[in-house]
Amino acid sequence: MSLSEDELKMGGGVAVITGAGGGIGSGLARRASELGMTVIIADISIENAEKVASGIRKTGGKAEAIAVDVSRPEELDHLAEHVFGNYGGVRLLVNNAGIETLGFCWEISAARWESTLNINIHGVVHGVRAFAPRMLAMKEECWIANLSSAGAFGIMPTQSAYIMTKHAVQSFSEGLFLDMKLIGAPIHVCSVIPGLMRTGIFDTVSDPPSTDVDSSQLRSYQQAMSEMARDYGMDIKQGSEIIMKKIAAGEFWISTHPETTAKIITSRIEFLKKQNDPSIIPGSKHLLDY
Numbered sequence: 247m248s249l250s251e252d253e254l255k256m257g258g259g260v261a262v263i264t265g266a267g268g269g270i271g272s273g274l275a276r277r278a279s280e281l282g283m284t285v286i287i288a289d290i291s292i293e294n295a296e297k298v299a300s301g302i303r304k305t306g307g308k309a310e311a312i313a314v315d316v317s318r319p320e321e322l323d324h325l326a327e328h329v330f331g332n333y334g335g336v337r338l339l340v341n342n343a344g345i346e347t348l349g350f351c352w353e354i355s356a357a358r359w360e361s362t363l364n365i366n367i368h369g370v371v372h373g374v375r376a377f378a379p380r381m382l383a384m385k386e387e388c389w390i391a392n393l394s395s396a397g398a399f400g401i402m403p404t405q406s407a408y409i410m411t412k413h414a415v416q417s418f419s420e421g422l423f424l425d426m427k428l429i430g431a432p433i434h435v436c437s438v439i440p441g442l443m444r445t446g447i448f449d450t451v452s453d454p455p456s457t458d459v460d461s462s463q464l465r466s467y468q469q470a471m472s473e474m475a476r477d478y479g480m481d482i483k484q485g486s487e488i489i490m491k492k493i494a495a496g497e498f499w500i501s502t503h504p505e506t507t508a509k510i511i512t513s514r515i516e517f518l519k520k521q522n523d524p525s526i527i528p529g530s531k532h533l534l535d536y
Contacts (some may be wrong), residue, residue, distance in 0.1 A: 252494035262338070267289030387433075391437075439501040
């Protein structure tokens with residue numbers, strides 16, 4: 247996909263992307279490099295981050311790998327201090343880091359609950375808290391994109407932990423948009439809503455099952471999700487190109503699968519209007535057959 251006029255305008259400067267050692271984050275990092283941006287690859291795994299950064303440098307781009315645990319607010323503070331101290335500013339911040347968690351609500355361990363909430367919600371919140379004041383002080387046009395999910399507008403059994411975090415990120419992003427608008431800030435806020443993509447997020451997602459509940463259905467469901475993503479998910483490169491083009495255009499709603507997302511949102515609106523019993527995301531019933 248060629249660069250759009252908006253991408254050419256956004257290009258240059260520095261992009262900071264969390265969770266960029268793999269999945270969508272790595273695809274966005276490579277696309278940012280194609281826009282001529284210096285890319286900060288922030289990831290909990292320095293090995294994965296360096297692999298992505300090295301690949302970018304081999305193609306003539308500029309990238310630095312930094313080990314960051316987004317569940318620790320102080321590490322995001324240090325990241326912001328490092329980037330602004332060494333590069334002078336940030337043109338694009340993508341709060342992408344996140345983990346999937348599958349399991350019955352009562353079966354997920356306290357540690358897994360805490361890590362899911364801290365990474366998926368607090369990682370976004372503190373990413374904004376650490377970077378936004380410095381970006382505002384630049385008094386230049388820049389962009390903040392937070393990774394939401396189509397799951398932010400629905401619910402699925404055994405995915406409550408993950409989906410509730412995406413409901414929170416979606417609400418936070420909408421609030422951030424309004425905050426920036428209220429003060430007339432030149433910062434575009436985007437909510438990125440990926441559909442099914444081949445990221446491998448479902449491959450290792452759950453605690454070991456306890457002996458109190460038959461977990462065979464849960465394991466079958468996890469396997470079905472993994473296989474569906476591998477067989478039918480969008481390629482990371484294609485998805486990243488779609489996302490980056492829409493970020494550059496300053497769009498708030500950024501979906502890789504807009505028709506599917508619209509269907510899920512419409513179903514959610516009807517559910518709330520009629521106050522029906524909770525039901526699963528449209529188009530997902532076949533997963534419950536496993």
